[in-house]
Amino acid sequence: MSLSMYAITVPVFTRYLNNLDAILAKAEANAAERKIKPEVLPASRLAPDMLPLTFQVQSTTDRIKFVLARLTGRTPPSWADTEVTLADLRARVRTALDYVASFSQADLAGSEDRPVTLKVRGEEQSVPSVPHVTLNAIPQIYFHLTMAYAILRHNGVPVGKGDFVGG
Amino acid sequence: MSLSMYAITVPVFTRYLNNLDAILAKAEANAAERKIKPEVLPASRLAPDMLPLTFQVQSTTDRIKFVLARLTGRTPPSWADTEVTLADLRARVRTALDYVASFSQADLAGSEDRPVTLKVRGEEQSVPSVPHVTLNAIPQIYFHLTMAYAILRHNGVPVGKGDFVGG
Numbered sequence: 001m002s003l004s005m006y007a008i009t010v011p012v013f014t015r016y017l018n019n020l021d022a023i024l025a026k027a028e029a030n031a032a033e034r035k036i037k038p039e040v041l042p043a044s045r046l047a048p049d050m051l052p053l054t055f056q057v058q059s060t061t062d063r064i065k066f067v068l069a070r071l072t073g074r075t076p077p078s079w080a081d082t083e084v085t086l087a088d089l090r091a092r093v094r095t096a097l098d099y100v101a102s103f104s105q106a107d108l109a110g111s112e113d114r115p116v117t118l119k120v121r122g123e124e125q126s127v128p129s130v131p132h133v134t135l136n137a138i139p140q141i142y143f144h145l146t147m148a149y150a151i152l153r154h155n156g157v158p159v160g161k162g163d164f165v166g167g
Numbered sequence: 168m169s170l171s172m173y174a175i176t177v178p179v180f181t182r183y184l185n186n187l188d189a190i191l192a193k194a195e196a197n198a199a200e201r202k203i204k205p206e207v208l209p210a211s212r213l214a215p216d217m218l219p220l221t222f223q224v225q226s227t228t229d230r231i232k233f234v235l236a237r238l239t240g241r242t243p244p245s246w247a248d249t250e251v252t253l254a255d256l257r258a259r260v261r262t263a264l265d266y267v268a269s270f271s272q273a274d275l276a277g278s279e280d281r282p283v284t285l286k287v288r289g290e291e292q293s294v295p296s297v298p299h300v301t302l303n304a305i306p307q308i309y310f311h312l313t314m315a316y317a318i319l320r321h322n323g324v325p326v327g328k329g330d331f332v333g334g
Contacts, residue, residue, distance in 0.1 A: 003170055003279040008301050015302055046213070046321040112170040134175050135182055135334060142309030143331055149310075150317040154213040164310055167302060 005071060006108040008133065013064045013100045016145060019166035020060065021093045023149060027157045028086045034156075038085035044151050054081075056148035057089045060141055061096035067137040068103050070118070071111040071129060172238060173275040175300065180231045180267045183312060186333035187227065188260045190316060194324045195253045201323075205252035211318050221248075223315040224256045227308055228263035234304040235270050237285070238278040238296060 027041055042054040051059075058081050069076035077099065083089050115126040149164050194208055209221040218226075225248050236243035244266065250256050282293040316331050 003172060003175070003297055005170060007297055008170070008175060011298075012301050012306075016306065046317055047323070050320060130170055130174055131178075134179050136332065138305075139179075139183065139309060140328075140332060142306060143313050143316075143328065146310050146313035147317060150213055150314060153217060154321070156214070161307075161310065165303065165306060 004105070004108070005111045005129070005133070006103075006105045008138070009068065009071070009108065010100055010103050010105075012138075013068075013141070014097065015167045016141075017061070017064070017093050017097045017100065019164060020057070020145060020148065021090055021097070022166065023152065023157075023159050023163050024057075024086050024090045024093065026159055026163065027152050028090070030157045031086065038087065041086060041152065041155060041157070042084065042089060044155050046147070046151055046154055053148055053151045054083050054089065056144045056151065057092055058083065059144040060148065061092055063137060063141045063144065064096055065099055067133060067141075068100065068108075070116040071114075071133070072103065072107050171272070171275070172278045172296070172300065173270075173272045175305070176235060176238070176275065177267055177270050177272075179305075180235075180308070181264065182334045183308075184228070184231070184260050184264045184267065186331060187224070187312060187315065188257055188264075189333065190319065190324075190326050190330050191224075191253050191257045191260065193326055193330065194319050195257070197324045198253065205254065208253060208319065208322060208324070209251065209256060211322050213314070213318055213321055220315055220318045221250050221256065223311045223318065224259055225250065226311040227315065228259055230304060230308045230311065231263055232266055234300060234308075235267065235275075237283040238281075238300070239270065239274050 028038075031038060031041055043052045045052045062079070065076050065079070068074075079092065079095060083092055112130055114129060116129045116132050118125050118127055118132070146164070149159065153159055195205075198205065198208055210219045212219045228246065232243050232246070235241075246259065246262060250259055279297055281296060283296045283299055285292050285294055285299070313331070316326065320326055
């Protein structure tokens with residue numbers, strides 16, 4: 001397996017979205033067992049001025065969508081942020097998994113050498129794709145993914161690092 | 168900037184360790200302001216059965232050390248896990264930054280095509296380097312890095328995602 005833009009994105013996003021789905025499934029089962037209403041964990045936070053689990057899942061999936069769309073010049077689909085329950089969040093993750101699966105090695109071929117276009121404060125900017133992906137897009141995806149895990153862990157859902165790394 | 172094992176490791180680890188140092192510096196200043204003893208935040212957790220901030224910083228730096236050593240065939244240095252205060256943790260991060268800075272593009276050249284040797288349950292295993300780095304090593308580094316941030320955020324240290332992404 002050689003190093004390519006495909007190798008550092010599609011298989012990684014597929015694995016970690018599947019792991020996120022499995023973590024949300026454990027949260028669903030645990031909430032049912034503890035008789036916690038289905039909308040409570042999605043609205044949970046680590047600090048009152050932090051965004052809740054729902055946002056962390058929306059942001060993880062949106063950032064994965066945007067980076068793949070940018071690298072290939074596709075127009076990203078719009079996903080309404082209407083999730084309320086853990087089941088809704090799992091459906092959002094599955095939608096993202098389907099989108100990731102629509103990208104082949106050929107779709108991403110050469111994208112390491114093409115700049116991507118970002119909107120920075122309303123202005124379009126062209127930036128080299130490799131530092132954009134490695135220093136910004138991927139770290140932000142892991143940030144929100146880990147924050148989703150951390151919110152559930154803090155709220156007593158029995159998940160461990162094995163669930164995060166999975167695979 | 169082309170895609171290489173160097174591009175997805177050394178500049179990324181350098182940036183995110185510097186950001187971690189800056190986050191720990193904010194925690195130090197905030198703890199002093201709130202008259203929190205210097206050993207309290209390092210011992211903080213998000214759940215009683217989770218490892219504390221000290222471990223998250225040790226694990227982040229150790230995993231960065233191990234992946235670079237494995238990719239280049241170097242013997243990793245041993246770092247004693249004796250940190251107690253935030254100042255100790257910042258020193259640990261600076262030690263890791265110095266170690267990362269000792270790897271050049273030439274040191275990592277070709278490492279994408281060479282397997283790495285891992286110890287799995289006491290047995291040495293040879294695995295392809297690209298999936299090891301992209302699917303395992305890097306996600307685990309971001310996991311512990313984000314968990315360090317999350318513990319401080321939960322404990323009222325005024326940090327935001329801008330501090331995490333930095334640069």
